[in-house]
Amino acid sequence: MRRAGVPIAFSQGFTPHPKISYASAAPTGVASEAEYLEIGLQATADPAAVRASLDAALSPGLDVLDAVEARPGTSLPDRIDASSWRIELPGVEPDTLAQAVAAFTAAGEVLVERLTKQGRRTFDTRGAVAAISVISESAAPSEVTGVPCAILDLVVRQVTPSVRPDDVLAGLRVVADLEPPVPPRATRLAQGTLTAQGAIVDPLEADRDGIPIGER
Amino acid sequence: MSVPSVFPQLEQLLPRISKPIQYVGGELGAVVKDWDSAAVRWALMYPDAYEVGLPNQGVQILYEVLNELPDVLAERTYAVWPDLERLMREHGVPQFTVDAHRPVGAFDLLGVSFATELGYTNLLTAIDLAGVPLLARDRTTDHPVVVAGGHAAFNPEPIADFVDAAVLGDGEEAVLEITGIVRAWKAEGSPGGRDELLLRLARTESVYVPRFYDVDYLPDGRIQRVVPNRADVPFRVHKRTTMNLDEWPYPKKPLVPLAETVHERYAVEIFRGCTRGCRFCQAGMITRPVRERSITTVGQMVKEGLEFSGFSEVGLLSLSSADHSEIGDICSGLAQQYEGTNVSLSLPSTRVDAFNVTLAQELSRNGRRTGLTFAPEGGSERIRKVINKMVSEEDLIRTVVTAYTNGWRQVKLYFMCGLPTETDDDVLQIARLAHEVIRAGRAATGSKDIRCTVSIGGFVPKPHTPFQWASMCTPEVIDGRLRKLKAEINSDRSLGRAIGFRYHDGEPSLIEGLLSRGDRRVGAVIRRVWEEGGRFDGWSEHFSYRRWVDAAAATLPEFGVDLDWYTTRERDETEVLPWDHLDSGLDKDWLWQDWQDATSGYEQDDCRWTPCFDCGVCPSMDTEIQIGPTGRKLLPLTPVASAG
Structure with a gap:
């Protein structure tokens, strides 16, 4: 913010903090093309100019794609209840993955364990998964020639404790002994409000056209 | 390819x-x-x-x-x-x-x-x-x-x-x-x-x-x-000496990490070298002579460094920052420049002097108050003479009380344990000093809400210092003195409650002593420790004293020496030291004389303000003291906040 010259607002108090809040930040070790944050400014600024200056000030690989002026009412976290992910599994045959996905879908509940800040927790991963499918082979990128690479398409609802891509992969291990030979690569493709039709609505949309999110 | x-x-x-x-x-x-x-x-x-x-x-x-x-x-x-x-x-x-x-x-x-x-x-x-x-x-x-x-x-x-x-x-x-x-x-x-x-x-x-x-x-x-x-x-x-620091204004483009690191600030060295002559301080001995960076270069570096990095903290570094000939103007100039912004300025390595409180006060103009640390290093007047840390008890009390009356609630006092000629009493004097500080602070402020933290490090004799011949205390002696000190601090419950006590035990210091003054035979110990899994020895959770002691016992006897021989043994004047062929510029005879002066309590002045005392560095390295004042001021005088 300082490098970009953005007039960021600070909290009151003995040690003022810049007003930046991240909405459902991606976990460590995954790629993301859809991260959202809200910033508070001291003065009105042109969102396009803020976007451009922040983008220029950030390291390569961190790109600011869009900025809108937030309208009062709902906050960003209220508009994010699901994420879509693409997970590449190098060394896994698409058929093997499809069988694991079928077993996962058929299960009523898939319990996995993870070490959280509160200690070791066991929780269900099946319930949070809104959609899970294997991308057909023809659509798969052949970046690693000669090695099969199955690709998983995933939509996960925001729940507590959060279900992350690696938890779903752990679920596939539980139901079908799926053990990828190398660590899979997960990329978050979108975040937003999950509609009844299964689409994800861009959380900035409401500020862009002025239609409150609840009235869609 | x-x-x-x-x-x-x-x-x-x-x-x-x-x-x-x-x-x-x-x-x-x-x-x-x-x-x-x-x-x-x-x-x-x-x-x-x-x-x-x-x-x-x-x-x-x-x-x-x-x-x-x-x-x-x-x-x-x-x-x-x-x-x-x-x-x-x-x-x-x-x-x-x-x-x-x-x-x-x-x-x-x-x-x-x-x-x-x-x-x-x-x-x-x-x-x-x-x-x-x-x-x-x-x-x-x-x-x-x-x-x-x-x-x-x-x-x-x-x-x-x-x-x-x-x-x-x-x-x-x-x-x-x-x-x-x-x-x-x-x-x-x-x-x-x-x-x-x-x-x-x-x-x-x-x-x-x-x-x-x-x-x-x-x-x-x-x-x-x-x-x-x-x-x-x-x-x-x-050794190499970079002269004219204004010609080397680095870092210009400080690295700004994505990961969290121990210091996240733009640091600018305001001078290199130190001639205060603290006898334990290797940095002060091997970086002579004093070479100041001018006030205008410092100002320029801070401005450009902050613009490039976006850091909100500036550290004005050196071995004794308040000794810069224009430190007052540097501090007030920068404070004025960044008033009303979220930039905080800090001045580490300050000496025990009320002037420092004034500087810290100046730097905290925009409300951000950095901690104040003073380093008397020794608890008794006697031991401070031995180490050439010329601070009187009066100075210390006055300085700390000034800090309390200017609104600081907490100060940190840094001392060493295991210094040459040290006795239990020298260390117990630290408790008395800390009690005095709290008592005087309470009297001056009328408040019970003041604290001090006593932080203690183990002394390690270093090459190219007057203490390079000294014997180290064993970890048992160090730990014993620290135990007694802790009890002494808490002997007065009211005062003890206002005093924090932090220390490192003596074992890592002894190993640092082995490595500091070791010769080529110590390489076998290092290799053995590494083969046994030794890593990150500066981290207490990874350091294993036992591993070092065992490795020394396994490798050194074939050379007819042992861990004690390298650490607790005092060297005599004629001994060839492992680093004698490495020239820091310091004259070995001068170092020996300073070591003799230490044990007789004779103090050595700073050559920045008193005549040359022939430590040997300038003539042998063809260098000279480079200090101001330049008489220049920081420009522009427009505060950043209102200009932006």
Whole structure:
């Protein structure tokens, strides 16, 4: 913010903090093309100019794609209840993955364990998964020639404790002994409000056209 | 031939380790250059974790100085934590740089900056992970030349088997000279192989190449002599001194990490060197003479450094920052400039002097109050005379009370334990001082809400200081004194409650003492500890005293010496010290005289304000004190907040 010259607002108090809040930040070790944050400014600024200056000030690989002026009412976290992910599994045959996905879908509940800040927790991963499918082979990128690479398409609802891509992969291990030979690569493709039709609505949309999110 | 990035292999390991972000690079200010178009390639290492190594000034300065040359490429590498080391060995991933993730073994040079000797085991890990033979003598032209620098390089003898060369003193010009020699040697087709290259470096008289020197020992274990084993190698190797700091305004483009690090600030050295003459202080002895950066250069660096980095904290660094001839104007100028912004200014390393409280007050104008630390170092007036820390009890009380009355609720007092001639009583005086401080503070402020923290470090005698001959106390003596001190502090419950007590136990200090004043035979101990799993010895959770003691017991007896011989033994005037052939400029006779003065309580003034006392540095190094005042002011006088 300082490098970009953005007039960021600070909290009151003995040690003022810049007003930046991240909405459902991606976990460590995954790629993301859809991260959202809200910033508070001291003065009105042109969102396009803020976007451009922040983008220029950030390291390569961190790109600011869009900025809108937030309208009062709902906050960003209220508009994010699901994420879509693409997970590449190098060394896994698409058929093997499809069988694991079928077993996962058929299960009523898939319990996995993870070490959280509160200690070791066991929780269900099946319930949070809104959609899970294997991308057909023809659509798969052949970046690693000669090695099969199955690709998983995933939509996960925001729940507590959060279900992350690696938890779903752990679920596939539980139901079908799926053990990828190398660590899979997960990329978050979108975040937003999950509609009844299964689409994800861009959380900035409401500020862009002025239609409150609840009235869609 | 181009060198592929190891990142694809490394990436697969990252999900399985802690804090993977420290290995990905991508910092603002990082430079990635084309491998093939570089004539000389340096890997620069700080041998500790990324979070500690990244902010290191020395590495950042050399990184920038080297990368400014169009045909030179410099990248950085840091010690990897044991979790990643294990996986790298399992998957055959070599030690890599964080900039372009190139294998360290492919570089021409590996420069390692040692601020402390406790990084030696991490050096071995890095060399080994790089696929470079541990022993310098086993390396070929295919391997990088391993060069040690930093303060510990003033006695590199304990790592003489593992490094190819060491550079004493300031690195800016030294790396350029070494680069020139490597560039020419490569352009000629690497004549004479590695041996010829090292010989060319050694002939500069400012690069120490241990293999060209033989060490002979006396039957009692002491060194008989250290002599060159080649005709054209100098008897003594001299330190480098960068003069005119205004001509070297680095770092200009400080690295801004994505990961969290120990210091997140723009640090500017306001001067180098210190002639206060504290007898325990190696930094003060080996960095002479004092060379100030002018007020205008400091102002310019702060302005440009902040604009480039976006940091909100500025550290005005030096060994005794309040001694800058224009420190008052620097502080008020910067405070005025950044008033009303969120930039905070700090002045570490202050002396015990009410003037410092004024400066700190000035720097905290925009409400941000940094901590105040004062370092009387010794508890009794007597021991402070021994160490030449000229602070009276009155000064200390007055200074701390000034801080309390100016609104500081908490101050930190730093002391050492285990100093030469120290008795239990000298240490117990720390409790009395702390009690006095609280009592006077309460009286002056009328408040019970004031505190002080007493922080204690173990004294380690260092080469090139008047205490280089001194014996160390055993850890048992140190720990015993600290126990008694703690009881004494708490003997008055009301005062004791207002006093925090922090200390390090004596065991790591003893090992640091072994490594500081060790000779080449200590290399066997380091290697043994490393083979037994020793890593990150500067971290209490990784340091194992037992491992060092056992390794010393297993390796030293064959030389007729032991751990005590290196640490608790006092040396006499005629003993050849392992670093005598390494010239810091200090005259050994002067150091001995100062050691004698220490034990008789004779104090030594500072040559910045009193006549030269012939420590030997300026005439032998052809240097001079460079100080202001310049009389200039910081411009513009427009505060940043209102200008923006």
